[in-house]
Amino acid sequence: xxxxxxxxxxxxxxxxxxxxxxxxxxxxxxxxxxxxxxxxxxxxxxxxxxxxxxxxxxxxxxxxxxxxxxxxxxxxxxxxxxxxxxxxxxxxxxxxxxxxxxxxxxxxxxxxxxxxxxxxxxxxxxxxxxxxxxxxxxxxxxxxxxxxxxxxxxxxxxxxxxxxxxxxxxxxxxxxxxxxxxxxxxxxxxxxxxxxxxxxxxxxxxxxxxxxxxxxxxxxxxxxxxxxxxxxxxxxxxxxxxxxxxxxxxxxxxxxxxxxxxxxxxxxxxxxxxxxxxxxxxxxxxxxxxxxxxxxxxxxxxxxxxxxxxxxxxxxxxxxxxxxxxxxxxxxxxxxxxxxxxxxxxxxxxxxxxxxxxxxxxxxxxxxxxxxxxxxxxxxxxxxxxxxxxxxxxxxxxxxxxxxxxxxxxxxxxxxxxxxxxxxxxxxxxxxxxxxxxxxxxxxxxx
Amino acid sequence: xxxxxxxxxxxxxxxxxxxxxxxxxxxxxxxxxxxxxxxxxxxxxxxxxxxxxxxxxxxxxxxxxxxxxxxxxxxxxxxxxxxxxxxxxxxxxxxxxxxxxxxxxxxxxxxxxxxxxxxxxxxxxxxxxxxxxxxxxxxxxxxxxxxxxxxxxxxxx
Numbered sequence: 001x002x003x004x005x006x007x008x009x010x011x012x013x014x015x016x017x018x019x020x021x022x023x024x025x026x027x028x029x030x031x032x033x034x035x036x037x038x039x040x041x042x043x044x045x046x047x048x049x050x051x052x053x054x055x056x057x058x059x060x061x062x063x064x065x066x067x068x069x070x071x072x073x074x075x076x077x078x079x080x081x082x083x084x085x086x087x088x089x090x091x092x093x094x095x096x097x098x099x100x101x102x103x104x105x106x107x108x109x110x111x112x113x114x115x116x117x118x119x120x121x122x123x124x125x126x127x128x129x130x131x132x133x134x135x136x137x138x139x140x141x142x143x144x145x146x147x148x149x150x151x152x153x154x155x156x157x158x159x160x161x162x163x164x165x166x167x168x169x170x171x172x173x174x175x176x177x178x179x180x181x182x183x184x185x186x187x188x189x190x191x192x193x194x195x196x197x198x199x200x201x202x203x204x205x206x207x208x209x210x211x212x213x214x215x216x217x218x219x220x221x222x223x224x225x226x227x228x229x230x231x232x233x234x235x236x237x238x239x240x241x242x243x244x245x246x247x248x249x250x251x252x253x254x255x256x257x258x259x260x261x262x263x264x265x266x267x268x269x270x271x272x273x274x275x276x277x278x279x280x281x282x283x284x285x286x287x288x289x290x291x292x293x294x295x296x297x298x299x300x301x302x303x304x305x306x307x308x309x310x311x312x313x314x315x316x317x318x319x320x321x322x323x324x325x326x327x328x329x330x331x332x333x334x335x336x337x338x339x340x341x342x343x344x345x346x347x348x349x350x351x352x353x354x355x356x357x358x359x360x361x362x363x364x365x366x367x368x369x370x371x372x373x374x375x376x377x378x379x380x381x382x383x384x385x386x387x388x389x390x391x392x393x394x395x396x397x398x399x400x401x402x403x404x405x406x407x408x409x410x411x412x413x414x415x416x417x418x419x420x421x422x423x424x425x426x427x428x429x430x431x432x433x434x435x436x437x438x439x440x441x442x443x444x445x446x447x
Numbered sequence: 448x449x450x451x452x453x454x455x456x457x458x459x460x461x462x463x464x465x466x467x468x469x470x471x472x473x474x475x476x477x478x479x480x481x482x483x484x485x486x487x488x489x490x491x492x493x494x495x496x497x498x499x500x501x502x503x504x505x506x507x508x509x510x511x512x513x514x515x516x517x518x519x520x521x522x523x524x525x526x527x528x529x530x531x532x533x534x535x536x537x538x539x540x541x542x543x544x545x546x547x548x549x550x551x552x553x554x555x556x557x558x559x560x561x562x563x564x565x566x567x568x569x570x571x572x573x574x575x576x577x578x579x580x581x582x583x584x585x586x587x588x589x590x591x592x593x594x595x596x597x598x599x600x601x602x603x604x
Contacts, residue, residue: 093570094570130572131515134586172514173513189473189505190508207465250533342569345569435539
């Protein structure tokens with residue numbers, strides 16, 4: 001039985017699976033580019049557009065949840081050269097929504113970026129696309145060509161006098177480039193190492209010029225905000241958490257995939273939409289906002305609603321909306337070992353606490369997993385974490401520490417068992433069966 | 448060093464950036480060079496740097512920082528399997544094990560006939576499609592059950 005009556009998707013409503021439906025004609029047929037046309041025809045001021053976005057309480061969908069309208073308002077008015085940048089460097093384990101947005105609806109992002117360019121006074125934009133989704137990058141380039149031909153990009157857009165052009169920039173395998181200042185370095189053709197802040201990108205951004213950076217889903221929501229009005233968009237969600245959001249559900253559910261629900265939807269409802277637990281097994285834990293978010297045990301997450309405030313109150317974060325679902329076959333030590341390896345592998349090496357500390361975190365969790373843990377290791381992990389978090393230029397150090405703290409907070413006894421008995425509570429064959437590699441029938445992805 | 452076709456493609460990338468900012472195209476240029484040459488030898492990186500008017504060391508920094516550039520020769524087909532947690536929960540590690548056994552090689556090895564190189568990948572942003580793998584960096588293969596892996600290997604002539 002459904003927990004709430006109906007879920008009406010907004011961003012994903014017009015999506016067609018497969019290779020049809022993403023083109024400009026289909027996008028226009030479902031109301032695409034209407035928001036841009038109205039802004040230009042009615043000559044809305046930049047401030048009016050920003051005010052509408054502020055009213056919507058659309059919060060950054062990349063993970064930080066910063067209010068988008070407020071971010072736009074930080075851009076200096078007088079600067080002659082400004083940029084708009086889209087962050088599609090989607091590499092946070094568990095997150096795969098932006099790939100689908102660009103695959104099924106690239107023009108919503110293009111329209112959102114043009115509107116952003118208008119609002120902040122930028123004449124040029126870049127969409128930085130994760131290297132691993134190169135086919136999506138190629139599709140986005142095709143969509144850009146369509147938009148240029150239709151007169152939505154380039155000089156004097158639709159005869160309005162507005163100039164804005166947009167280009168795709170490819171990543172090539174570096175998680176750190178999802179950090180906005182590392183991403184800017186990368187567009188400049190350098191190693192993706194984060195910059196000191198301040199100055200923030202709104203003052204000194206791409207090529208040293210004021211720059212607004214938003215996530216793909218944030219830009220994709222902009223045409224809808226402008227079309228329906230800020231307050232109607234806000235009303236779709238809950239106060240301080242406007243609109244709908246895409247949640248990427250991965251792990252041990254029957255139908256992994258992207259699901260768009262209003263902010264504030266109960267987690268239990270999302271789990272139901274994702275087909276419930278694979279094999280009917282018992283939910284053990286959920287990482288609710290991408291791999292950097294602290295894990296929450298089943299009883300805690302089942303009481304949460306999906307919005308920034310509820311998940312924060314439970315001691316984790318909504319992040320990018322990547323929901324990693326784990327059942328009773330999962331060894332939490334092994335799970336943490338893999339995540340810790342990821343942060344060690346992806347640390348850019350710039351700050352000593354992160355470069356050295358992520359290696360230590362992994363080394364210690366690795367030895368616990370492999371039966372060589374020492375009784376003092378758990379306190380050592382927490383102590384180490386305290387010397388990494390908050391002591392680095394960017395948040396990757398914190399992101400490496402949060403999963404460790406979350407696991408030790410909620411599943412400390414499993415780690416202690418490993419250390420004491422040199423083996424896992426969950427028998428190896430049970431763990432192996434959990435992935436269902438040899439047995440799973442593909443249910444197919446969701447929206 | 449690079450074909451006219453590759454240079455034309457690099458020029459198209461350079462045109463995306465403001466005048467004087469052609470270094471921005473280095474990531475795409477190295478990718479294009481790698482596609483043509485199979486991997487990035489030192490002299491290939493130097494050529495790209497020279498073409499874009501940037502110091503060779505700056506191009507080398509980029510080539511060695513981003514992990515999809517191959518600074519050593521790889522097989523005709525480079526298979527990169529994501530084993531990160533969300534994929535592992537749905538068989539990513541077991542898919543990699545299956546390939547290791549099938550090809551008789553470990554991660555970072557190449558089969559003796561030079562056909563396959565196996566790599567362990569980090570998150571590809573496609574966790575809902577797990578197990579996921581990349582073929583030669585640019586083609587993503589989703590839902591790689593044993594049958595699908597067999598099909599893929601058969602396709603790689």
